Amino acid sequence: MNRQQLFDNIQKKQSYLCVGLDTDxxxxxxxxxxxxxxxxxxxxxxxxxxxxxxxxxKPNTAFYESLGSKGWQSLEKTIHYIPDSHFVIADAxxxxxxxxxxMYASAFFENMNVDALTVAPYMGEDSVTPFxxxxxxxxxxxxxxxxxxxNDFQLDTQESVGQALYEKVMHRAQExxxxxxxxxxxGATHPEKFKELRxxxxxxxxxxxxxxxxxxxxxxxxxxxxxKYCGLLVNSSRGIIYAGDGENFAEAAGNxxxxxxxxxxxxxxxxx
Amino acid sequence: MNRQQLFDNIQKKQSYLCVGLDTDxxxxxxxxxxxxxxxxxxxxxxxxxxxxxxxxxKPNTAFYESLGSKGWQSLEKTIHYIPDSHFVIADAxxxxxxxxxxMYASAFFENMNVDALTVAPYMGEDSVTPFxxxxxxxxxxxxxxxxxxxNDFQLDTQESVGQALYEKVMHRAQExxxxxxxxxxxGATHPEKFKELRxxxxxxxxxxxxxxxxxxxxxxxxxxxxxKYCGLLVNSSRGIIYAGDGENFAEAAGNxxxxxxxxxxxxxxxxx
Numbered sequence: 416m417n418r419q420q421l422f423d424n425i426q427k428k429q430s431y432l433c434v435g436l437d438t439d440x441x442x443x444x445x446x447x448x449x450x451x452x453x454x455x456x457x458x459x460x461x462x463x464x465x466x467x468x469x470x471x472x473k474p475n476t477a478f479y480e481s482l483g484s485k486g487w488q489s490l491e492k493t494i495h496y497i498p499d500s501h502f503v504i505a506d507a508x509x510x511x512x513x514x515x516x517x518m519y520a521s522a523f524f525e526n527m528n529v530d531a532l533t534v535a536p537y538m539g540e541d542s543v544t545p546f547x548x549x550x551x552x553x554x555x556x557x558x559x560x561x562x563x564x565x566n567d568f569q570l571d572t573q574e575s576v577g578q579a580l581y582e583k584v585m586h587r588a589q590e591x592x593x594x595x596x597x598x599x600x601x602g603a604t605h606p607e608k609f610k611e612l613r614x615x616x617x618x619x620x621x622x623x624x625x626x627x628x629x630x631x632x633x634x635x636x637x638x639x640x641x642x643k644y645c646g647l648l649v650n651s652s653r654g655i656i657y658a659g660d661g662e663n664f665a666e667a668a669g670n671x672x673x674x675x676x677x678x679x680x681x682x683x684x685x686x687x
Numbered sequence: 688m689n690r691q692q693l694f695d696n697i698q699k700k701q702s703y704l705c706v707g708l709d710t711d712x713x714x715x716x717x718x719x720x721x722x723x724x725x726x727x728x729x730x731x732x733x734x735x736x737x738x739x740x741x742x743x744x745k746p747n748t749a750f751y752e753s754l755g756s757k758g759w760q761s762l763e764k765t766i767h768y769i770p771d772s773h774f775v776i777a778d779a780x781x782x783x784x785x786x787x788x789x790m791y792a793s794a795f796f797e798n799m800n801v802d803a804l805t806v807a808p809y810m811g812e813d814s815v816t817p818f819x820x821x822x823x824x825x826x827x828x829x830x831x832x833x834x835x836x837x838n839d840f841q842l843d844t845q846e847s848v849g850q851a852l853y854e855k856v857m858h859r860a861q862e863x864x865x866x867x868x869x870x871x872x873x874g875a876t877h878p879e880k881f882k883e884l885r886x887x888x889x890x891x892x893x894x895x896x897x898x899x900x901x902x903x904x905x906x907x908x909x910x911x912x913x914x915k916y917c918g919l920l921v922n923s924s925r926g927i928i929y930a931g932d933g934e935n936f937a938e939a940a941g942n943x944x945x946x947x948x949x950x951x952x953x954x955x956x957x958x959x
Contacts (some may be wrong), residue, residue: 477932480759484760568845574844
C-alpha cells in the first residue's frame, strides 16, 4: 500500500487507528480453546469486530513465536485474513547484517506479504536498507520508543551531531528512505515531544504505540503530530483486544475501537 | 549451560568455535532438495561433520523465518538435533517492551530450550532484563557489530558519559546481568579494539562474528580478547557451512571447522 492509499483510507474511515494483535493464548477467552487454532479464531473475531474502525493491524510476532511453528502458522493465517483494505505491520523489530536483513525482508515482504515491518536501527545503514528495496513496502524504524528503557540510550546526546540518538536515527534514516517507504516508531508516552518530532520528519508517517495500556495522550500527540497526510498511525493493543474477556470479547473490542475512532474523527476534524 | 561447563568444553575440545547455521535453501547442494526437509538434512550433516571441532552452534533465525512456518519447523528440529554438549545460540536479535520481550524469552528459552539468544539494546533496560531471569540461559547483547553500519551509531560518543554508544551499552548492561548470564556481540572486524573491549568487561564472554566471510583477524582478537575462562566464542558461518557445494559438502565443512579448531588450539596454548 502506498502513502496516498493509506491517507485515502484514513479519510474514508475517519480513523488513524492501528489495532495491535498481541494475542496471548493465556489471555484469550476460555471458550475459544476448543478451536483447532484458538489464536487465529480469536484474531478472526477481533478483526471482524474492529475492521470498520481501524485502518491498520499490527500483529506482534513475539506472541506467535512463543507458540513455535504452530504459532507461526496462526500468524500466517491471521495476516492472510486481514482485508486488503487494511495496512499490515509485522511488529518484529528485526535488523541484522545485510545478507541476514535480506532474509528477514523476504520472510515478511515476499512470503507473508505484509505492508510494513518494524526494524531496530542499532546496526546502522546496511542493516536497514535491505528492507527498503520493495515496491510499496515500508520500514517502520524504532526512534523514540514508549517504554521506560527509552531513557537509557535513545535520549542520550551524540557528541558528533549534538542530537539525541533518536534524533540522529531520524535524520540519518531520511538519507536511506523516503516518506513513501519509511515510517518511525515514536512512543505516545512522550507526547510533549511531538512538535519537535514532526519538525525533524515533516513528511513521514509515525507509528505511535503506547496509547491505552501504556498511558499516552492521544490529543496532544495528534495536535502536534499531524501532517498533510495525517502522518500518524496510533496503535492500541491490549486496550482493544482484551477490552472484554468473556463470550462477548469481540463486541467489547469493537466498542473499544469505535470509541477511539470517534475520538480520532473529532481530532482529525479539529487539527488536520 | 553455565560458564564453567562452557569453559570445560572449550578446554576439552581445544576450541572456542561457534558454527553459524545460516542455512539458505538457495545455497545448499542440489542433491539434498529431494529430502522432505532439505534445510534440516543439510544442518544434520553439517552438525555431524563439525561437532568434534566446535563448542557452539548459532542458527540464524532469519534464514528459517524466510521459509515461513515450515522453516520454523526446520529450526526446531535443528535445535533438537544439536548434542546437549554444545552451547546453542539463537541468533535472532530480538528486543521489545517488557511484556513482549517476555514472550520472546518464552519462545526461545522455554519452548526451543536454546542456551542463549542475541538481543538488541536500543530499547534499553526493560527490553533486556526479561531475558535475564532464566537459570543457565544467556543474553548475548549487541555491542559493537561486525558490519559497516556499526559506524553509524555504535561508535558515536555519548555526551552524558563521554563513551561511545557500544561502551555505554557494555557498562550499563553489566548492571543488569552478570558474567553468568550475559555475553556481548563484538565484531571480529574491529580486532584493534579487543584490548579495550576486554578492559570494559573483563569477566564476560564475547560472541565474535565476522571471522571468515567478513574478514576478521582471529589471532589479534584472541590475543587481546581471552580471559581466564577463555571468554571468546568465535563464530564462522558461511566459511564453514558453504566450504563445499557438492556431494562432499559436509566433509568440506568438517575440514574447514577442523582447520579453525587447530588454529584455536595453538592460540589457546600460546595466549590463555
